Amino acid sequence: MVPRFDARAFDHVTPEMLKSYQDNGVLVLEHLIPEADCDALKARMGQLIDGFDFTTSASIFSTQEGSHDQRDAYFLESADKIRFFYEEEALDQTGALTCAPALAINKVGHALHDLDPEFDRVSRHERLAKVATGLGLKDPLILQSMYIFKQPHIGGEVRPHQDATYLWTEPQTVVGLWLAVEDATIENGCLWGVPGDWRGAVPHQRFERTETGQTRLIDLGGDAIDPAGKVPLEAKKGTVLAFSGLFPHLSGPNRSAQSRHAYTLHIIDGAAQYPNTNWIQRSPDFPFRGF
């Protein structure tokens, strides 16, 4: 079992917490973020969805009208924007929604933390900053943010992966901070992970931006992720799961009637090398910021 820490009175990452992170690849901090902040994020996301014109991007994601290049571009250009991505089962062949617009979105990303004042405020909560430094990041930078809906009935599964595949630094420094905006249970598609000391592991795949503005996933050799030892990481609202970029994780589909909203940040150490082949790139006038 992965230890769980009551973080209601959290002040810093204790030696026991750090050991748990190193032994398991994930640190479970219950009640780290006040429920009122979770509610504030959910309400703000509701406003963003209300203001989103669903007709503009649906065609890009329709298998009939949209090309792979268009979808790549929509994704790659989202690094410094707030963009909306659909659940696979929410669009039919023509790009028409099969459900209510607010229930069609899979996630919103990837610069909520820098562009929206409410997301900025919660993203830079001093407790999250203390988690980052307590886990060893000397100059923590927030690279990306995602609001993930895991919609009732159609929320898609996320296959086993390591986040370092998508955010590569040398040495590996990426840490994911996963906040349960709503209770996450096995029924509504909570995170699962394979606990272990993953510090010496190497990602077996790397996701890159190509010179021609596309993306590709490169196999680096080694064994594919074996999810056989996976354990559920159920999380009450306000819980933060902090996990290494090398921690193998996944989530199942949501076939329940309950949504499973989560907000994630990915941080790296600014002291590490950040290759220009990473998909997320910022212009000099909009640099990555820390807490």
Ligand code: FE2
């Ligand atoms: Fe992930």
